[in-house]
Amino acid sequence: MVQTDPSSQLPLTAVVLHILLALADGERHGYAIAQEIEGTTDGQVRMGPGTLYGSIQRMLGASLIEEAPQRRRAADDDERRRYYRMTSFGRRVLELELQRLAQVVRVARQKRLVRDPGVA
């Protein structure tokens, strides 16, 4: 069921958005995704395996992400660990979502609801 129109996926849930952001720098395994998200949000978004893999399943189904092919990994890595990476479709969806959010922020700033000027 490959989606061709990225905008049909919007808006993304917070969890899906964070997972896509976490995979923006490259492939990661599940626990590393959760760690990354926890780190970048200062611990505000913390997900357990149930939530994470539930989302991963849906995202695989929607072709937002895919399993990275098996390759030689560092010696300390567990063999059964699977790595996930963003598909190009996923990247387009993420970009669209971020544009949508930026638009939202812009509106909010015009209404002086947001004071922080730092957000691009």
Next chain:
Amino acid sequence: MKPRRSLVERAYHASLSLYPRPFRDRFGEEMHDFARLRINAARRGGTAAWTRETIALFADLVNGASMQWLTTLRERRREARAQPVIDALPRDNMDIISQDLRFALRALARRPAFAIVAALTLALGIGANTAIFSVVNAVLIRPLPYDHPDRVVIIWGTQGTQGNQGVVYADYVDWRQQNRSFEDIGAIRGQSVNLTGGTTPDRLTGAFVSASLLRVINTKMSRGRVFTEAETELATKAPVAIVSYESWVARFGSDPAILGRNVVINGTTFTVVGIAAPKTPVPLFAPTPDVFMPIGYYPNAHGLERGTRGISAVGRLKPGVTIEAAQRDLRAIERRLADAYPTTNAGTSAEVFSLKEYGVGPTRTRLYVILAAVAVVLLIACANVANLQLARGASRAREMSIRAALGAGRGRIAQQLLTENVVLSLVGGVAGLAFAFGMTKGLVTLIGPQLPIDQTTIAVDGPVLLFALVVSLATGILFGLPPAWKASRTDLTDMLRSRLTGGFGHLATRNTLVVVQLALSLALLASAGLLTRSLIALEHVDPGFDGDNLLTAQFRLPAAKYDSPEKIWSMFERTVTELRAIPGVQSAALVRASPLSGNGESYPVTIDGRAPVAASEAPSVQVNSITTEYFTAMHIPLLAGRDIAGTDRKGALPAVVVNKSLADKTWPNESPIGKRIKLGDDEWRTVIGVVGDARHFRLDEPQLLQAYVPHAQRPQIFTSIVVRTKGNPLDFVKAAREAIWRVDRDQPIWRFRSMQQDLDAVVTAPKTTMWLIGLFSVVALLVAAVGIYGVLSYTMTQRTQEVGIRIALGADARQVTRMVILEGSRLIGVAVLIGLLASLGAARLLRNQLYGVEPHDLVTFGAVTVVLAGVALLACYLPARRASRVDPMVALRSE
């Protein structure tokens, strides 16, 4: 930490089966890996973080699983709508289990009578086991409420070959200084104390302790502080006290101003410096003592001198030090002390016990005996339900064969039957828990006071619930396996061909179950029989005195107020006079330690004119101090010489009365009158009389050597009263108390009891055990009787046709009856043989609980065999009679 981690991990892994199969196959491994990393990370953050993370993980798992199911079910419904095909076949394990559960409930609901009988049988068995386990858990399993309880030990002194002696305070001081095994050692001595200054004098339980003791047991305070080291040192002792939380509430009205206030205890003014935390655990005390005072105020005159075993010692081992190592350490110190103080320390040493072991050791066997008995009852109940199931299995053969024909595999059918049984046992378990709550309450009132722990801690709590769950599941599997196994081995074509008469194959299994039931019942009956005989023997022990119409009580004079022997004796003398003046009192006396009160002391005896022997080798004599009229009041016969008289007082010839055993042992062929003996380091005393033997500490003790000295010649501050009354002795409590208050109105008196109460109390514990085992064995017998009745009735139904033919061919009713009974007798005979062997084994386990009866007592074994065989034969007779009345025409037509 390590086993805990793997346990959580395993639980997590198992819980993953909550997810739908496809999801679990795809992501299960990864989720497990994720959870493991999370837990490992949290472990570094301490227990709290670990706990939080564990809870979060499971919450996440359950949440995730339910989301996945919702999705899956939605998809399925969509697919079902898309292609409308009836599809009842289960897809995965969850489906199979839920399908089995639905079938199980339906199957049980179809036969409510069977379900109710089986569930009730199991409920009784599981309930009784759970109730007994709640006691076992509280007493034997739950760790003591101290920090690192495995390191808290109790230290006893030893003297020659005698163990379990008190500890000499001076030795304790040396141990503390010289040992290398203990973090610290504390001293404690319990004694009731008198609290004065209120409206009536009050008696409190007191603990005289060292500051180190409070540290060893890690005493927590609600308010105020613990004692300082200086306050409890003998040289620098200070009159400070800590009250227990409970006595603060009960006696001081929860008044926080009590801190810093003075209270008068034993005539000395103490300042309250602290209130202990609620339910503070204190070794050797249950419940918490009312008040703690520095050990230096322990009132017995010589209690803390070298050579007097006045205190108990409790130590905390350093981490990693074993009890054996600590013991070696203390023994080495004791050897050095024996060299330094040969007169007091020769032949003495020390023994170290785990506090837990010391407290529960004596109760352990009794509780295990009861637990074993109740487990046997459950086993018998299981066998019965299994038998019922097998009978049903036979009549359900048709149902099973149809399901097999429709494609159900053997494993599938077995699993279905097992599920049914586990559901049944869980229903039984839930009902059993209701029983258990009630029974636990009953048990606490019944045996709570006989246990070495605070009985309020006995409850159906987490571990007990877990136990009930495990027992329920185990029983379900245990009685579910035989039918399931049968079902899985039956051949499909056989099942269809044999129609309803099939199931002869079950008979061997069913007979085996009946034999097991009967044999186990016999073992229980034999145990109950032995305990009953033992109890009867115990109740027929002649205590050597007459316990009817005797009132006893105790009091202890404050040493500060009664600081000379003259003052003590004058108080005692006036007390006896006042007691005798009460109308209805026939005779009254004072005795230091009344029989069966738990008090009493023993000393080595030295005989004048005999070669001196070491103190540790000399015979030990139980010594008591008495006033005139003691033997009269107790009805202890005077055998030779004279009774103690009013003239045997200080300054007169030191006198002693000995019992028959001491006289016979020491002077076998001559009159003991006029001979001289020395008790411990007392002065030489001349024997003036010989009295009959009496039991003192227990009824089942070997007869003690006894000596009685006049109170007047050796008055000590503690004494008991014995008053022989006309009529019920308990009617005289008020009069006796007032008589003593006429002598000293500040004197508390306690433990008013009739001697008969003390005599009854001696047999309470064995009586409870006997009643419980007896009750269990009767239940077991009835259940087993129902079992053999069921099997024979069933066999006879199956053989109606055969019986019909026999009768048609001329067999008369008596022959048919005999045939059936013979068949039952064969089973009973085998069961009795096995049962007697099992009984011998059970009796060996009971050995220590028996008194006055051999473990292989033939009378008991014979009697219980007759009872069992009788009841079992009666159970056979009913189906036999029914068989003999079979109408041959009906029987033959029925095919």
